[in-house]
Amino acid sequence: NAGVTQTPKFRILKIGQSMTLQCTQDMNHNYMYWYRQDPGMGLKLIYYSVGAGITDKGEVPNGYNVSRSTTEDFPLRLELAAPSQTSVYFCASSYSGPGGNIQYFGAGTRLSVL
Amino acid sequence: KNEVEQSPQNLTAQEGEFITINCSYSVGISALHWLQQHPGGGIVSLFMLSSGKKKHGRLIATINIQEKHSSLHITASHPRDSAVYICAVPQVETSGSRLTFGEGTQLTVNP
Numbered sequence: 389n390a391g392v393t394q395t396p397k398f399r400i401l402k403i404g405q406s407m408t409l410q411c412t413q414d415m416n417h418n419y420m421y422w423y424r425q426d427p428g429m430g431l432k433l434i435y436y437s438v439g440a441g442i443t444d445k446g447e448v449p450n451g452y453n454v455s456r457s458t459t460e461d462f463p464l465r466l467e468l469a470a471p472s473q474t475s476v477y478f479c480a481s482s483y484s485g486p487g488g489n490i491q492y493f494g495a496g497t498r499l500s501v502l
Numbered sequence: 503k504n505e506v507e508q509s510p511q512n513l514t515a516q517e518g519e520f521i522t523i524n525c526s527y528s529v530g531i532s533a534l535h536w537l538q539q540h541p542g543g544g545i546v547s548l549f550m551l552s553s554g555k556k557k558h559g560r561l562i563a564t565i566n567i568q569e570k571h572s573s574l575h576i577t578a579s580h581p582r583d584s585a586v587y588i589c590a591v592p593q594v595e596t597s598g599s600r601l602t603f604g605e606g607t608q609l610t611v612n613p
Contacts, residue, residue, distance in 0.1 A: 430605045486550075
């Protein structure tokens, strides 16, 4: 099994551009998460999903959108990129909530907005 | 909101030393997670525990539910243990569907 796969690994955007960060998991997990990690800081939750068709905001959702049309995929859309969105983005998944299951993380996407 | 505090923020040790990283949280939980972030950035889950103690190789995690405190111990530390160790707990106000993370403990083990 591949686990959680994120693409791309690196990306440089110009201010105002848009892009989609892809996340796919092959473990049939119901829960999926998008986090961002700024240099020297902890993980912050952007959006999460508890199942196909269900998404909810996390701590820092502004400037992002998500969709969950299938169990496997949870893309993160950045509209009108800003320098403040320069960060490392991690996708994660788990079978159920963190009260009962560990989260599996993707390798991360390093994004710079210039 | 469940606040998570880790200590110390930074820890430097010599190879072979016994390491302890602490985590305290403010609201009762169903489980606590310890994660490791490698120098290259990858994140892996080390433990999820709701009571007592768990051991995996040289890593030991303990939790005291009454005191709302957990510790991560590393025995016979090695330079390859150098990483950021992160404590996380389910966020009570969202029915436990998401985690609240500590800021992490940066561990450096020198040869």
